[in-house]
Amino acid sequence: MIETIRASAIAQALKLLPAKMTSPEAEVLLLAIGLQESRLTHRRQIGGPARGLWQFERNGGVRGVLEHKATRGYAVSVCKMRGVEPLADAVYAALEHDDVLAAAFARLLLWTDPKALPAAGEIGAAWDYYLRTWRPGKPHRHTWDGLYAQVMDAVLEAA
Incomplete structure (x- = not known):
């Protein structure tokens, strides 16, 4: 499951973003957060409002990535490439069915932190x-x- 998500969602998402956002550290953290949030299985939060494998809420992570000065331009670009209107409601609805979009938004949320x-x-x-x-x-x-x-x-096995 980890390798499937890594290949089908994360690798594809990273291709939509600048190369500077691609690193083994990013992949490890994205996978760990995905497991923590949804076990990389649940695209709709059990008993809650979050959507996607990384469990984004409309007025939390989705809005944060769309509005943050460091990620807004990248988010709009990713939305265009995925055929999603770059609006919180549209992205929120798409996250449940588009793992590549979800992975891209997860990477962008990490990008909002100024620490390495x-x-x-x-x-x-x-x-x-x-x-x-x-x-x-x-x-x-x-x-x-x-x-x-x-x-x-999983990452060490794949290396």
């Missing part, structure tokens, strides 16, 4: 980055280490 991405394997720093960028309502630190380890295993 943590190195692959820095579990605690990755957790802190996730908290700053996703601002989860009910963070589950007790699951992060195990999910992060799954990502590291």
Whole structure:
């Protein structure tokens, strides 16, 4: 599952973004956050409003990426390439069915943080980055280490 999402969603999303946004650190963090948020399975939040594998809310991550000075232009470009109107309602609706769009918006949300991405394997720093960028309502630190380890295993196997 991790490799499938990596190849079908993340790799395709990164092709829509500038090369400077592509790195092993970005892929590891995107996969770990995807596992944490949806187990890379649920495209509609169970009992909540979030959509997509990275669980974006319309007035949270979606609006944030569309309006942030560092990501707005990239977000509009990605929306055009995916055939989605660059409006919060349209993106929010599309995230549930377009994993490439969801992965691109997830990468753009990471881009809004001025700090450098943590190195692959820095579990605690990755957790802190996730908290700053996703601002989860009910963070589950007790699951992060195990999910992060799954990502590291999958990435090392693929290398």
